[in-house]
Amino acid sequence: AQSVSQHNHHVILSEAASLELGCNYSYGGTVNLFWYVQYPGQHLQLLLKYFSGDPLVKGIKGFEAEFIKSKFSFNLRKPSVQWSDTAEYFCAVIPAGAGSYQLTFGKGTKLSVIP
Amino acid sequence: KAGVTQTPRYLIKTRGQQVTLSCSPISGHRSVSWYQQTPGQGLQFLFEYFSETQRNKGNFPGRFSGRQFSNSRSEMNVSTLELGDSALYLCASSLGTSDVYEQYFGPGTRLTVT
Numbered sequence: 001a002q003s004v005s006q007h008n009h010h011v012i013l014s015e016a017a018s019l020e021l022g023c024n025y026s027y028g029g030t031v032n033l034f035w036y037v038q039y040p041g042q043h044l045q046l047l048l049k050y051f052s053g054d055p056l057v058k059g060i061k062g063f064e065a066e067f068i069k070s071k072f073s074f075n076l077r078k079p080s081v082q083w084s085d086t087a088e089y090f091c092a093v094i095p096a097g098a099g100s101y102q103l104t105f106g107k108g109t110k111l112s113v114i115p
Numbered sequence: 116k117a118g119v120t121q122t123p124r125y126l127i128k129t130r131g132q133q134v135t136l137s138c139s140p141i142s143g144h145r146s147v148s149w150y151q152q153t154p155g156q157g158l159q160f161l162f163e164y165f166s167e168t169q170r171n172k173g174n175f176p177g178r179f180s181g182r183q184f185s186n187s188r189s190e191m192n193v194s195t196l197e198l199g200d201s202a203l204y205l206c207a208s209s210l211g212t213s214d215v216y217e218q219y220f221g222p223g224t225r226l227t228v229t
Contacts, residue, residue, distance in 0.1 A: 042222075044207075049217060101171045105158040108158075
């Protein structure tokens, strides 16, 4: 079975600082990868996804993530955070084309951006 | 296109009771998944339905069950409620094909068991 590890439980940054949230997964085969965001009081929204092709994927609101297959990693980045990025971020993985329909999430990283 | 809707949004139940939660997926989506979200455990997969068939089940006791109707709407039932069942229950819908499995989440049902 697959698993996902998010290294940081809570990250605190000042506005305009750069962001990198770590995500590592455990699975021996091909995977589809996702980052979801949950703003305070709102539901989970898809931030970006990787299915195949270019390992550097761009999502909404200036976020991007890089898939490094050799490191089983899918880290989320943003060059300059804003106060409105305060939210909880979840990395998720699902085996690709393997007949598994179970999305496995990491425990989440809470991001607080100080104005 | 309307998003995933869940009803009710909030529920308060007492131990030993049972509860039924409802989820209406995005139009055209045939897959519905259910998750339990708690501060300690994060998001945990309950089960997934596609065309009225359960395709995957997570590691939850048999008190947790679900079903899907022909219009893709889904219900989740929890019997003999325990205090530890207090959580946010999320429903997500998808087209359901394994090569592009992108899920869209509803706002959740907040269940409190007293």
